[in-house]
Amino acid sequence: xxxxxxxxxxxxxxxxxxxVAKFLMNSRAVDLADMQAQAAPKRRPRRLFLLGSWxxxx
Numbered sequence: 001x002x003x004x005x006x007x008x009x010x011x012x013x014x015x016x017x018x019x020v021a022k023f024l025m026n027s028r029a030v031d032l033a034d035m036q037a038q039a040a041p042k043r044r045p046r047r048l049f050l051l052g053s054w055x056x057x058x
Contacts (some may be wrong), residue, residue: 026029
C-alpha cells in the first residue's frame with residue numbers, strides 16, 4: 001500500500017498542473033498553433049555526428 005501512496009504523491013502534481021494548463025488554455029481560447037506562431041521562427045534541424053563534433057548550420 002505504501003508504493004501506491006508514493007506513486008500518487010509523485011503523479012498527482014503532474015495531473016493537477018496539466019489540468020490547470022488545459023483549463024487556462026481553453027478559457028483564453030489559446031491554441032497550440034497560436035503559441036507556436038508566437039515562438040521563435042522555425043529552424044532547420046541540425047545534423048549531429050559523433051555527439052555534435054560536426055554540425056551543418058547552413
